Amino acid sequence: MKLTEVINVKDLTLTYADGTKAVQGISFSVNEGEFFGFLGPNGAGKSTTIKVLTTLLHKTAGEASVAGLDIEKDAREIRKVIGVQSQETSLDPELTGRENMILEGHLQQMRGKELEDRVDSLLSVVGLKDAADKRAGRYSGGMKKRLDLATVLVHKPKIMFLDEPTTGLDPQSRAGVWDYLEELNKKEGITIFLTTQYLEEADRLCQRLCIVDGGKIVAQGTPAELKAEIGADAITITMKDLQGKSDDSVRTKARQIIQKLQNVSDIVDSGDGLTIYARDGGYFIPDLVRAFDKTDIKLVSINLSTPTLDDVFLRHTGKRIRVEELQKQVPSMFARGRR
Amino acid sequence: MREDGGREYLTLLFDTQNLFVRALKKLVRNPILIFFSLFQPIIFLVLFTQLFHSFNLLPGFPPGISYLQFAAAGILLQNAFSSALQAGTSIVEDLNYGFLQKMLVTQVQRPAILLGRLSSDAFRVIVQSIIILALAYVLGFSVATGLPGMIVMLFIIAFFGLAWSGISLALGMRTRSSETVFAIGGFLTFPLLFMSTALVPVSFMPKWMQYVSDVNPISYAVNAVRALSLGVSYDPNLTRTVVEAIGVIALIAVITMSATLYLFRKVVS
Numbered sequence: 001m002k003l004t005e006v007i008n009v010k011d012l013t014l015t016y017a018d019g020t021k022a023v024q025g026i027s028f029s030v031n032e033g034e035f036f037g038f039l040g041p042n043g044a045g046k047s048t049t050i051k052v053l054t055t056l057l058h059k060t061a062g063e064a065s066v067a068g069l070d071i072e073k074d075a076r077e078i079r080k081v082i083g084v085q086s087q088e089t090s091l092d093p094e095l096t097g098r099e100n101m102i103l104e105g106h107l108q109q110m111r112g113k114e115l116e117d118r119v120d121s122l123l124s125v126v127g128l129k130d131a132a133d134k135r136a137g138r139y140s141g142g143m144k145k146r147l148d149l150a151t152v153l154v155h156k157p158k159i160m161f162l163d164e165p166t167t168g169l170d171p172q173s174r175a176g177v178w179d180y181l182e183e184l185n186k187k188e189g190i191t192i193f194l195t196t197q198y199l200e201e202a203d204r205l206c207q208r209l210c211i212v213d214g215g216k217i218v219a220q221g222t223p224a225e226l227k228a229e230i231g232a233d234a235i236t237i238t239m240k241d242l243q244g245k246s247d248d249s250v251r252t253k254a255r256q257i258i259q260k261l262q263n264v265s266d267i268v269d270s271g272d273g274l275t276i277y278a279r280d281g282g283y284f285i286p287d288l289v290r291a292f293d294k295t296d297i298k299l300v301s302i303n304l305s306t307p308t309l310d311d312v313f314l315r316h317t318g319k320r321i322r323v324e325e326l327q328k329q330v331p332s333m334f335a336r337g338r339r
Numbered sequence: 340m341r342e343d344g345g346r347e348y349l350t351l352l353f354d355t356q357n358l359f360v361r362a363l364k365k366l367v368r369n370p371i372l373i374f375f376s377l378f379q380p381i382i383f384l385v386l387f388t389q390l391f392h393s394f395n396l397l398p399g400f401p402p403g404i405s406y407l408q409f410a411a412a413g414i415l416l417q418n419a420f421s422s423a424l425q426a427g428t429s430i431v432e433d434l435n436y437g438f439l440q441k442m443l444v445t446q447v448q449r450p451a452i453l454l455g456r457l458s459s460d461a462f463r464v465i466v467q468s469i470i471i472l473a474l475a476y477v478l479g480f481s482v483a484t485g486l487p488g489m490i491v492m493l494f495i496i497a498f499f500g501l502a503w504s505g506i507s508l509a510l511g512m513r514t515r516s517s518e519t520v521f522a523i524g525g526f527l528t529f530p531l532l533f534m535s536t537a538l539v540p541v542s543f544m545p546k547w548m549q550y551v552s553d554v555n556p557i558s559y560a561v562n563a564v565r566a567l568s569l570g571v572s573y574d575p576n577l578t579r580t581v582v583e584a585i586g587v588i589a590l591i592a593v594i595t596m597s598a599t600l601y602l603f604r605k606v607v608s
Binding site: 054055056076086093103109135 | 357
């Protein structure tokens with residue numbers, strides 16, 4: 001399969017007027033049809049990167065192209081082929097769901113029957129057909145997100161930029177959005193660039209991802225590659241001898257048995273058992289069980305955990321991603337009064 | 340696209356029209372807003388003119404006309420002025436709700452975002468003025484120059500409103516706060532209104548206020564609208580008064596629109 005790069009970024013830098021170095025020389029590329037992610041905590045430069053790539057902010061230095069077009073010179077052409085969902089849901093609360101979509105279509109130079117049909121089909125895809133003629137301001141949070149996503153799709157973009165599309169959603173709505181995004185990517189072949197601070201989201205959706213922190217890319221690869229870098233799975237066991245004792249002597253004996261096995265990189269005491277670090281934990285467990293088969297020690301429990309992207313993040317930055325619930329901006333008094 | 344100028348122009352019109360319609364829909368769905376804007380001029384028209392109906396007995400008041408007939412022009416422009424000064428709240432909303440950003444990642448022609456806004460503001464002022472005129476007519480107001488004069492009146496009122504919506508839009512973009520826009524609007528309206536010929540003839544004012552009134556743009560617009568309603572018997576230099584007013588408004592418009600464009604470019608660049 002031939003791969004075409006649809007996003008190409010080289011040494012991209014963005015420094016805000018106040019001197020904040022939001023993006024500091026990042027390089028990456030996204031292939032056509034790929035589901036690509038930026039994973040990082042708040043303030044890592046994810047939104048800024050999206051704003052530069054979607055022609056909303058001027059870069060400070062470096063090169064970037066989207067759909068083969070230069071982000072500075074061909075901004076207008078780029079806007080024809082991209083769809084952008086920003087972090088905060090941006091709908092006109094006083095227009096109905098349908099009107100929001102029609103307006104978006106008009107601004108993308110669509111009109112007539114083609115636009116109406118497109119809007120109708122999208123409304124049913126996102127499950128808003130019944131609510132289409134209610135004002136968007138009266139939608140629930142999940143409905144607003146879905147409508148927002150639908151408006152972004154009206155003009156059939158080839159590349160979608162999604163800035164934290166599930167932040168603030170309940171787990172059920174989040175899973176719904178995930179399913180839909182996967183379908184878009186697989187069935188319609190839309191390239192998706194997504195930012196997230198949720199590990200499980202990046203892990204589930206992204207074929208490739210960059211881990212970003214402090215305006216820099218600290219690691220990139222497929223989720224499996226990144227996790228493989230950690231090198232080992234953790235297997236935690238507890239055990240007893242035939243007399244039902246589980247003291248230090250049992251532990252020492254168990255250590256001796258485990259040490260003889262292949263692929264073990266480390267053994268540490270943990271609680272009332274042992275944690276073994278070993279490559280390919282899934283394959284290692286049968287060996288482990290067999291090794292204890294002929295001894296007078298019984299394994300009481302075995303717990304296998306594969307490394308998570310959080311372990312990857314921890315390894316590269318020395319800290320864990322902490323997800324803080326975003327404080328919803330309270331609209332001003334007058335703004336709220338107008339509905 | 341540059342070689343295709345005509346098409347470019349058409350899309351600008353199309354975009355402007357769509358954003359104009361959007362603004363009107365929002366307005367119609369917030370009738371309370373129109374009610375609040377109209378409340379004050381209507382109180383002035385119905386109560387204020389009655390309270391001061393004996394003003395026309397005072398020396399220096401133009402002879403032979405009622406106070407209502409005199410003050411209507413001032414009330415119309417007060418309405419245009421205070422409505423225009425609210426215009427900026429809409430752009431604050433679009434900025435803060437992320438809607439402006441959403442528009443900016445589409446192909447929309449940038450100027451259409453401002454033009455759609457301004458044209459709907461002008462439309463709103465015209466509709467409100469027609470309502471006030473109709474009510475004034477019921478109360479005994481008349482326009483000596485007939486329908487053509489009334490059209491020129493509406494043009495002056497709408498143009499005056501437009502010139503000031505620029506200020507409000509610029510403020511909105513700069514402060515991103517509806518409250519500030521409202522506060523500054525309220526802060527400006529009454530001092531400028533009272534120090535103009537909107538509600539009393541210039542001869543009623545103390546000397547220092549007459550100087551202020553002479554350079555107050557509201558006075559120019561009011562004098563023109565009043566002259567149109569009373570005809571040449573009241574103002575023999577009717578045409579000059581009207582042309583002068585349009586000139587002054589144009590000057591304000593150039594200044595406020597430059598500020599608006601400058602700030603708008605900063606936001607959209």
